[in-house]
Amino acid sequence: MNEQKSIGIIGGGAWGTALAQAFASQERDTLLWAREPEVVESINARHENELFLKGRKLDPRLKATASLAEISKREILLLVTPAQHLRATLKTIKPDLSPQTILVICAKGIELETGKLLSEACEEITPDNPFAILTGPTFASEIAAGLPCAVTIATLDKAAAKILQQTLGTKLFRPYFTTDIIGTQLGGALKNVIAIASGVVHGKGLGESARAAIMTRGVAELAELAAAMGAQKETLLGLCGIGDLMLTASSMQSRNFSLGAALGEGKTLEEILQQRNAVTEGVHTAESALALAKKYNVVMPITETVNRCLKGELSIDAAILELMARPVRGL
């Protein structure tokens, strides 16, 4: 039985467009919603997202829409909005959802205002819908170019897992399933903060050896919070944890790593953010993560140093001293 359902992607940034291209190019019935009319026009008229993924030809079968009511009718909805906008998006689309619509959270982050995971927002706003988390080590530009990747999909709903496997899984886009909703989200969110720290070490020219030491300590720190929050430690060892960290914390293609690198080179946060048209999620996550760390009584020295640095409470040189001087946990 063909269980392939229709796919709607909410969010026309680089990652939303890349996901849409990955599915449309494999003959999945895919529609993309973008907030920006020029993105919708550019995709429909010229098969390109000239604003967020310039130069990448998209499959002509991929259509875009500016209507949230239209996209909300799709059977599977991938939510690729920034983490801090997810709750508002859910509220907006809720009236148009069928109870069968499967919601797939593709943002990585923690709600700054509530301190909640995105799955919690989803459970609060749309409690009747099955939902899943899609996360893992991926660069939008690569996935849009048809390069292979593997991602983690977390869901407690077995029927939804089966449908997502059959609809989203292709020979290039390989989802692996888990039921660890908490661990999956924490890996994707917290690694952005470690990536900023890794970038700072790189930007200061301290070398790859020091960067590997910081990243290793970062894994210990995020695994500790995850375990305290009820996640399985193994989850953090997977694609959505160390896999995503290895990718994010080592490449200038990562917004979080490159932000850290620019800080390390002496730029101010304000200067860096002014030059970006995309969200750098780790900036928000640092503060949210620390609130969780406090609540669950976990010490997160790297996250704390990054946060104080981002808030201007600590100079980069003082931050480096802190990052290098504290003992490594996890040999």
Add this chain to the structure above:
Amino acid sequence: MNEQKSIGIIGGGAWGTALAQAFASQERDTLLWAREPEVVESINARHENELFLKGRKLDPRLKATASLAEISKREILLLVTPAQHLRATLKTIKPDLSPQTILVICAKGIELETGKLLSEACEEITPDNPFAILTGPTFASEIAAGLPCAVTIATLDKAAAKILQQTLGTKLFRPYFTTDIIGTQLGGALKNVIAIASGVVHGKGLGESARAAIMTRGVAELAELAAAMGAQKETLLGLCGIGDLMLTASSMQSRNFSLGAALGEGKTLEEILQQRNAVTEGVHTAESALALAKKYNVVMPITETVNRCLKGELSIDAAILELMARPVRGL
């Protein structure tokens, strides 16, 4: 009480020289033994290792010797020979050792002929001496340049651990101690094979996303063998495991990654090895690791694919298909 002892480094390659420089520059009493007379002469006369670390000025306090009898009189001996030569080196120096001499194995690998860990060779040849394993994410060029790093030192001997901490620990060279001899060695050895696989994916231009997926699966595979052999899984999450992998499997500075990359680009193993004057340990480790995997009944798909590739039993294209097609273990 000052517990700083005299240090002897056996092996004048890039890593041996970098270690010697790290200790000599921090006023530790350091002597380097090199097999090549020109290395000894170059270090003593011009404070440079012109053969293996060209262009890096070394501390004038660092002296080199060609006499194994002389180096064997040192209180701490760092064994920085290639893994496959360790047993022979131990046999040669044994007559000159005092029972108090602390032996520190700095090679990363498994004995090809016996299938044994280097610690086992050490226990067999020099059973009366305390020994330790020194491993972790380090690039020789960086450590020689005075950049900071953190390493794992594994030993069951508490007194030796204290002496090693006081003698080898500096503000730039930061050792962290564990008693997990097996896990520490397996991390350092097996990650070289995963680094080759990561290099192949890179060389074939499959992208960072695919590379992160392979590396993640690699961690699962090496942690599984380590656990089957009695290691603590946490050890593989530390500097000597994922820390070392993140460094080795992502940089052309790594001999194993760059070998994989050259294979991915279409060069033959013979061509690549002909152009190198240093040992690429992962080539030997792949076969030894598989023997261990068989013995302990563990499946290691990446290691197996890399080994068949290195032996010429599998083309790179077929290897890529295998690497990408098999399911990821550990989400």
